[in-house]
Amino acid sequence: MTPADREQIAAGLAAGLEYAEIARRLNRPTSTVTREVARNSGPHGYRADLATRATHARARRRKPVLPAVAPLDDNHGRDATAVAAFEEQFVAMVVETGLQRMAARVLARLYLTDSGSLTAADLAQSLRVSPASISKAVAYLEGIDLLQRKRDTRRRERYVVDDDFQLRAWTASTRTNAMWASASLRGAEILGPHTPAGARLEYLGQFFERLHQDMLNGVTAATVGDALTVLAALVHAGRPLSAQELATALGWTADRVGEALRSAADSPGMADPVALRHTETGAYDVIARPERLTTRQREALSSL
Template sequence: MPGGRLTDEDRRRIATGLAEGLGYTEIGRRLDRPASTIMREVTRNGGPDDYQADRAQEATRQRARRPMQDAPQAPPPLADGRGRDPRVVRDVAESIAKLIEQQGMPAMTAKVLVCLLVTDEGTLTAADLVQQLQVSPASVSHAVAFLEQQGLLRRERVPGQRRERYAIDGEIWLRSTLAAVQMHRALVTELRSAAEALGPATPVGARFGDSAEFLTLMSETLQQVVDQWRQGRADRDAADGAP
């Protein structure tokens, strides 16, 4: 049953998927489960190279027989000073984080990004993120490094202090798109060079050439979208400032 506990049959299908070289997302799709569920199941039971369905099922039975321990306290509600129900803020954050995670972003990275997205100020320090997510500083640091590389946040100094804070704004997806455009352009150059070196008329050369052509079209289209968005925003700003 989707959303319920994994069954013995589910675990056998996970093992089969791993043996076939499938990723967590594809295995999850076949079982109608989130990729994060598959990842946790595999990670806690030997990892992708050592996962065994029977052993995982038995380990689950053993855990179920252990005496119940006090449930860990839930993380504190996300800070909100505008009268919003913290439960609503949390539900929104969890929903968006899950969707971003399903698109391929690591789970912790998605949570850090969404923590920033749901704050009105768009800024949080490392200590804020550690407290809200109840994770280690190292986990936050790794997530921030990934997001910074993708152009999804920036570092800035806290006024009057030596520590940093992480910030986002309404242009995070714009910067991410521009980073993708730059990556595509660099890859196009390499693909064309490879096609020429390996022979444009050979199957591999033609494959590289087709890939370069597609990525060129994609980067040009994305650049046009960025230019149109910037022009639209400039027009709106001009209209707002008109007497």
């Protein structure tokens, strides 16, 4: 609302015009004019100059709008904008893994805080949410072993992610995979493995069983990454390659390539629906996993 608008409102009121007519002349909603008059002494006391001064005074009294999340404490001269952007990306990544958004926000805030620990009050204040939201989120994270509760020297409860976080996350994943495998295979027996639903559950159970065993056998994320890179290199090459050729092309040591090839061969489920094949000449290439296609499907594809 400009001073000129307020002058027109004052003139309209003095002339006995209805709010709707004043609003029409200003090309503004009637509700805007109604609010303007109501908060500035009403129709009988409205003055344009006083209304303008009152509006400026109210604007000065307004509290600054706080960001949705308080910035992380920082004593290291980091780029606050970059850190905040990364925190949002981290939260989004955690949500994509299946965690609730509030739990993901709590986990990210703890993990990105230098101390690695915060009280419930700290979390509520920094994330600008209610204590009840924090309580629910930390209970969920504790339930899946991604967070611990400890007392500090002042006997305050603090929520902590420590150096064992990765191990607990890994353990939680293996336990989840084992539960999926057990439930799916049990369902396959009940429904009958030769029925469509039973076969589907049997395949699901076998997949999670392989995944569970791979994790227990010490297959790390880095090892899986190397194995998949080798398979991608073979797909890209479009022909069999020796281990030495792979090492040269990837810029890796022979030992690293050898370990990646062994992992791909020992854990075929990680590369599904393709598989590594060791040819008679000693080279390696990639083929479709045999169980992915029926005999009829393979024959039909070969005839194309």
